[in-house]
Amino acid sequence: xxxxxxxxxxxxxxxxxxxxxxxxxxxxxxxxxxxxxxxxxxxxxxxxxxxxxxxxxxxxxxxxxxxxxxxxxxxxxxxxxxxxxxxxxxxxxxxxxxxxxxxxxxxxxxxxxxxxxxxxxxxxxxxxxxxxxxxxxxxxxxxxxxxxxxxxxxxxxxxxxxxxxxxxxxxxxxxxxxxxxxxxxxxxxxxxxxxxxxxxxxxxxxxxxxxxxxxxxxxxxxxxxxxxxxxxxxxxxxxxxxxxxxxxxxxxxxxxxxxxxxxxxxxxxxxxxxxxxxxxxxxxxxxxxxxxxxxxxxxxxxxxxxxxxxxxxxxxxxxxxxxxxxxxxxxxxxxxxxxxxxxxxxxxxxxxxxxxxxxxxxxxxxxxxxxxxxxxxxxxxxxxxxxxx
Numbered sequence: 001x002x003x004x005x006x007x008x009x010x011x012x013x014x015x016x017x018x019x020x021x022x023x024x025x026x027x028x029x030x031x032x033x034x035x036x037x038x039x040x041x042x043x044x045x046x047x048x049x050x051x052x053x054x055x056x057x058x059x060x061x062x063x064x065x066x067x068x069x070x071x072x073x074x075x076x077x078x079x080x081x082x083x084x085x086x087x088x089x090x091x092x093x094x095x096x097x098x099x100x101x102x103x104x105x106x107x108x109x110x111x112x113x114x115x116x117x118x119x120x121x122x123x124x125x126x127x128x129x130x131x132x133x134x135x136x137x138x139x140x141x142x143x144x145x146x147x148x149x150x151x152x153x154x155x156x157x158x159x160x161x162x163x164x165x166x167x168x169x170x171x172x173x174x175x176x177x178x179x180x181x182x183x184x185x186x187x188x189x190x191x192x193x194x195x196x197x198x199x200x201x202x203x204x205x206x207x208x209x210x211x212x213x214x215x216x217x218x219x220x221x222x223x224x225x226x227x228x229x230x231x232x233x234x235x236x237x238x239x240x241x242x243x244x245x246x247x248x249x250x251x252x253x254x255x256x257x258x259x260x261x262x263x264x265x266x267x268x269x270x271x272x273x274x275x276x277x278x279x280x281x282x283x284x285x286x287x288x289x290x291x292x293x294x295x296x297x298x299x300x301x302x303x304x305x306x307x308x309x310x311x312x313x314x315x316x317x318x319x320x321x322x323x324x325x326x327x328x329x330x331x332x333x334x335x336x337x338x339x340x341x342x343x344x345x346x347x348x349x350x351x352x353x354x355x356x357x358x359x360x361x362x363x364x365x366x367x368x369x370x371x372x373x374x375x376x377x378x379x380x381x382x383x384x385x386x387x388x389x
Contacts, residue, residue: 007130014122018044018114034110041113042159046089047082048121049152054081055128056145059138093160113159120151198256238308240267242275243282247306250286258302259293261286265308269315269382277357281317282306284350285376289321292374296324310382315363317378325371337367337374354378 021040025031031039054077128144238244247263254261270278289304296302301322309316336351351367354376358365363380 007126010126010130011118011123014126015118018118018122037110037114038159038163041110041117042156044117045121045152045155045159046085048117048125049149049156050082050085051078052125052128052145052148052152053085054078056142056149057081059141059145063138089156093156097160097163110159110162113155113162116151116155116158121148121155124148124151238263238265238267240270240278242278243267243270243308246279246282246286250283250290254290254304257290257294258299259290260303262303262305263307265306266310267308269308269310272382273361273380277360281354281357281378284354285317285319288350289319289374289376292323293321296322313382315378315380315382317376317380319376321374322372323369323374325369337369 018040021043022033022036025036025039026033057077125148128141128148132141132144238247243265244267247261247265251261251263253259273281286304286306293302293304304319304321307316307318336355355365358378358380361380363378365376365378368375368377
């Protein structure tokens, strides 16, 4: 009787089971389709590697005079082969994979691994079981089993390499976003310095005018000079040095751009947060708000407000500003404002960074827009709050 019908039926069954595993994992776990493809194909490759080693061991034991030792009928041989293969695979490959490397857009080459597993691994294994074993000398069968094991190992290494490539690409993208963010911060700092230089230039001329002027100094001129100096003496004091530094810098920036920054903040409520996290959180929030109000034509609406309060053991942060819905973000993706700059790689990173910081402290971050006003609201537990690893 020809073994081909049985071989074909087994191949179809195994292929359907492999394909069914992908949506099943997507249903049971929070993972991307690429991660599901990787887990299904890599798992099948490991299982076939263990099965093939078990088959080869059974042949060797049978040739040694221990009849009846066949994989499938002896559970201990099956369990031993699986335990050894899975343990080695974990130590060599699996434990080194960062789960973040499976997130987002995967490498389309992962789809090719489905065909490698179906035809190169499963198909070859079934041919050995249904056609070769029992018809060829054991030495030839063992050689073929060794070749099958090499295919399985190759498939596993190839898949791990694809994941590593994905991780490197993600790290490269993150680095590029950080460089873009640093460039933006540099531009803002340069704008601050330029604003200060302009103020100093104006003050220099006003002082010279006073020094060479008439014996009676015009009162309006003195008030103008005092007002200019007050800008640099208006250090924000909230009770938190890091927050004071951020708000003072942004106040100078707003002053130079004709924007009103209103701040009511209990800085001591944020003492549990690291200064770097405070700078990233509030720096990004205020920079986005300032950028939005700059695009508004009505000067009366160029204002940004910040409120930080302690309520029932929770620190609440509220940032509110006007915006022009025509040129600013009006849609949200995954709860975050969609970037309007057409480059998701280098833009939109600030809002993701803010959410990551808030969530590390066990809090939540939300954005909302009603067509004229944009709001950022964060709620962070204050008691015994520590950033999560």
